[in-house]
């Protein structure tokens with residue numbers, strides 16, 4: 174990897190200032206960024222580590238019952254600290270990669286990266302979460318904008334993520350055992366206002382809500398045999414478009430079964 | 434080049450390194466602690482697992498500067514000062530938990546992290562915990578057996594495979 178300058182600020186304000194310089198980039202847990210730097214797919218002039226910012230770490234229950242998770246909180250910490258409040262989210266975090274990856278990787282890094290096969294985007298979209306940054310709040314429905322693309326501006330930092338806690342939820346991850354990412358993953362959350370279904374790993378446009386299934390559930394219909402359009406799904410050596418569309422239907426039904 | 438300080442296996446150590454130096458390279462090349470192995474250098478294989486402030490990390494996927502000021506434990510710190518293997522290392526030897534030995538430093542460090550958190554894991558828990566540690570030789574059975582034995586559980590009923 175090319176060399177860079179390195180800064181490790183102690184506050185969000187200092188990090189925002191450090192990121193203003195030319196070609197500066199934030200470093201979360203490095204579990205995606207370091208491999209990217211090694212391949213020279215990124216060559217920032219400066220890395221600004223978010224690892225020393227205490228105000229970006231931890232899980233806390235808000236007065237309105239929603240759960241806030243600091244953008245710098247590791248997957249391992251979410252698996253532990255969210256278990257009592259939002260078990261499906263904690264289980265998702267505890268199933269990412271492997272223990273060593275979970276000890277470094279952060280929720281902010283995962284959502285900023287928006288890998289089409291990552292787990293967290295489905296939880297954020299499926300929960301209708303709010304992405305809180307150093308400068309504004311973004312609804313999950315507006316945040317995810319396609320493969321590796323989000324609403325974040327240059328130098329914008331995810332400081333926390335606020336999850337409305339559902340009555341019930343479940344995440345079904347169909348493991349791609351070599352990468353340990355999701356081949357397809359479906360997050361289903363049931364709220365007083367309806368059921369949300371978010372799908373990762375399947376679409377060429379990244380995480381998406383399967384609205385047709387949400388509407389079918391709202392009208393009291395069963396999802397038997399239902400699957401999204403195969404058109405627009407990812408095809409690679411692990412699975413065809415039709416396979417991923419089929420898996421989406423199967424995993425959604427499994428999630429609903431687990432919640433029943 | 435900035436100087437990086439860390440406490441490695443209980444000893445204060447320091448060396449100059451560029452910001453881009455990986456913790457794995459810093460340990461191996463600058464501190465001459467070559468027990469930590471680099472198998473893939475892409476975060477997949479777990480041969481490079483060490484503990485930073487008590488938690489297992491893949492040292493090829495962490496910058497050395499990020500571990501500045503931290504307590505780092507590596508495979509070199511596991512045996513006693515006179516070279517006596519600790520219980521986990523001894524169990525790997527007794528139960529043939531290694532063949533070529535390349536993955537072993539990472540296996541031992543991952544297993545040590547598991548046993549600290551969960552002193553008597555089930556076989557399934559051991560296997561799940563080792564998800565990020567690849568071994569090309571043993572087929573894993575004897576590694577799992579060694580870890581269960583090191584946790585004080587009876588493994589006499591588990592056949593060698």
Ligand SMILES: Cc1cc2nc3c(=O)[nH]c(=O)nc-3n(C[C@H](O)[C@H](O)[C@H](O)COP(=O)(O)OP(=O)(O)OC[C@H]3O[C@@H](n4cnc5c(N)ncnc54)[C@H](O)[C@@H]3O)c2cc1C
Pocket residue numbers: 198199200201202203204205206207223244245268269270271274277278279280281282283285286288290291292293329330331332352353354355475476477
């Ligand atoms: C072996 C392995 C297996 C994995 N398996 C899975 C899996 O099963 N499921 C899954 O979802 N992921 C998986 N991952 C990815 C992992 O979850 C990463 O931790 C995550 O994608 C990136 O988070 P990070 O904190 O490491 O971010 P980094 O790698 O440090 O950064 C990633 C990107 O986000 C930016 N960034 C980081 N933090 C912030 C922030 N707070 N605000 C704004 N921008 C930020 C960086 O500038 C960079 O562009 C795996 C990774 C590995 C190495």
Ligand code: FES
Pocket residue numbers: 470471472473474475476477478479480481482491492493494
């Ligand atoms: S060398 Fe670090 S995970 Fe393989």
Ligand code: FES
Pocket residue numbers: 530531532533534535536537567568569570571
């Ligand atoms: S003993 Fe050879 S790789 Fe595990």
